[in-house]
Amino acid sequence: MNEYTDTETERTFAALPPAQGRGFAQTWWGRAWLKALEDTALDSVQVKAGRRLARAGAVGAVSVRPGRITAVVQDRDGAAHRADVLLAELSDEQWDRFLDMAVERAGHVAALLDRDMPPHLVEDAAAAGIDLLPGMGELEPECDCGAWDHCGHTAALCHQVARLLDQDPFVLLLMRGRAERPLLDALQERSATPGTPTAEPTGVDAAEAYAVGDILPPLPAPAGLPERPGVPPSLDTEAPPAPGIDAAALEFLAARTAAEAHRLLADALRAEAAPETELTMAQDAVRLAAGDPEAAVAVRLADGSGRDREQLSRAVRAWRLGGAAALAVCEEEWAVEGETLARARAALDSAWEEDERPTLRATANRWTVVGAPSQLRLGRDGRWWPYRKEQGRWTPAGGAAQDPATALASVEASGTEEAV
Known part of the structure; x- marks a missing residue:
């Protein structure tokens, strides 16, 4: 609570x-x-x-x-x-x-x-x-x-x-x-x-x-995890970099590596995260771009990942909401069939009262609300991801939910906040 x-x-x-x-x-x-x-x-x-x-x-x-x-x-x-x-x-x-x-x-x-x-x-x-x-x-x-x-x-x-x-x-x-x-x-x-x-x-x-009896005090927080990632050594020295070495990109990569190590350690201590599968180069470029690199490095990451700047921006937004799983939902479209489709339809039927249920149009793993800039996307893990149309493109609008009504409500809530 x-x-x-x-x-x-x-x-x-x-x-x-x-x-x-x-x-x-x-x-x-x-x-x-x-x-x-x-x-x-x-x-x-x-x-x-x-x-x-x-x-x-x-x-x-x-x-x-x-x-x-x-x-x-x-x-x-x-x-x-x-x-x-x-x-x-x-x-x-x-x-x-x-x-x-x-x-x-x-x-x-x-x-x-x-x-x-x-x-x-x-x-x-x-x-x-x-x-x-x-x-x-x-x-x-x-x-x-x-x-x-x-x-x-x-x-x-x-x-x-x-x-x-x-x-x-x-x-x-x-x-x-x-x-x-x-x-x-x-x-x-x-x-x-x-x-x-x-x-x-x-x-x-x-x-x-x-x-x-007296209530025991809460357990202390687990020790061993620093509050923030360590600072990598500076490359700003009097010696010029060797040919072909981009010092700014190398410093950024070292800083992001420290941040990723800190995150993995935190996940291990909390026992909340299962080991992740190895990322592709395109996925890893999005992970690095989520660290807010300087403009020149961001351009290189976009080019290296096969995305333009706008596509990379949407991908980064998805990554920040849910890592590789959210990125896959953002960029992949897959057919929902058989038992998976039956479970999805059952979840949609039971998520709302009958008089509150929105009209949805289905395309693959995406359900779009008719007459509204809102969309639900089903991930391969069975979770629902909210999307909102901005400037003609579907954009991640929030984290995943097990319940489609909860996911769609987060689209409406974020839209209300922006209007205010």
């Missing part, structure tokens, strides 16, 4: 990328949150409009405070609106009952610490008169667009918060009035109070000890 502030009264989460797939909530409590939105909103069209805005990445940073969530949401026309959604806080007396219930059933807190919200936790809380999840009419909207009911902006905010709830149910408890750390401190204090009834007269339940 990309969070960049955390206090006892507020948590702020950086804007999330466009949503993958057609569903915003993967957990049962995230779906319950969206059900409360659908039951509260009087206009289902606004709920769908909010889902489209959230999917396109139009929701900015989300602030979560007791009783309120806030974000700036951008319309498709570029207008920005502040959207708020209010949820009633639990009273002190309700929190006391929640704490009593949680201490008696330490497994509930252990589940929360594991970022889970089991149904029996919500059921036990409801039996104690505490409604954790919102119900019909409880998500109260406020938006500076002037709407008196849920509009597309507040609906988009709710869809984005569903993704946050999926990752951390403590977000819901903060909306209800208590932040994670003070809540855990209160549980620890109650557990340590003399006379507190326990299920077993001797010993300490392992789940309870884990739930109220």
Whole structure:
């Protein structure tokens, strides 16, 4: 979860990328949150409009405070609106009952610490008169667009918060009035109070000890990797270069070699990258050109790779988005057949709601949106790459996604940013 502030009264989460797939909530409590939105909103069209805005990445940073969530949401026309959604806080007396219930059933807190919200936790809380999840009419909207009911902006905010709830149910408890750390401190204090009834007269339940114990600090970052590549030796000496030696090109090649070695070491330490296949000369020229060489070196790389300057520029853009795989999608067209075609069609059919699905025209591994400067390209690894038409040519518009709707949404989001 990309969070960049955390206090006892507020948590702020950086804007999330466009949503993958057609569903915003993967957990049962995230779906319950969206059900409360659908039951509260009087206009289902606004709920769908909010889902489209959230999917396109139009929701900015989300602030979560007791009783309120806030974000700036951008319309498709570029207008920005502040959207708020209010949820009633639990009273002190309700929190006391929640704490009593949680201490008696330490497994509930252990589940929360594991970022889970089991149904029996919500059921036990409801039996104690505490409604954790919102119900019909409880998500109260406020938006500076002037709407008196849920509009597309507040609906988009709710869809984005569903993704946050999926990752951390403590977000819901903060909306209800208590932040994670003070809540855990209160549980620890109650557990340590003399006379507190326990299920077993001797010993300490392992789940309870884990739930109220001190949280270990995060592991330190792996050592051994310098922050930036080393600087190769300078060739600016009094001795002139030997005939046929281009000193500027040689210095650039040494610098790019150091940068590539740094990248490979970082990949090895993170265990994130599989060994790459050997690059062709044309591919390696693009890799070198991605290092922003001086003009004379760039011209040589373009000539050596068999591309003109404009073609090399598009190739470099693709390389920076995904290396050799992205470059292949940019420059190669291949026939999609058999099982691969069936999987591609199934992914396209399931990526959008039926009333939101764009009209696509297929050519080989490329699907172009009819009436829009947007295109999806299928890579040989099954990922979808977004493209946008600029000055009559298709240009890479973003990184790959497993879901075609996510890839296409990144084209729309980048187009909105440029318009603004």
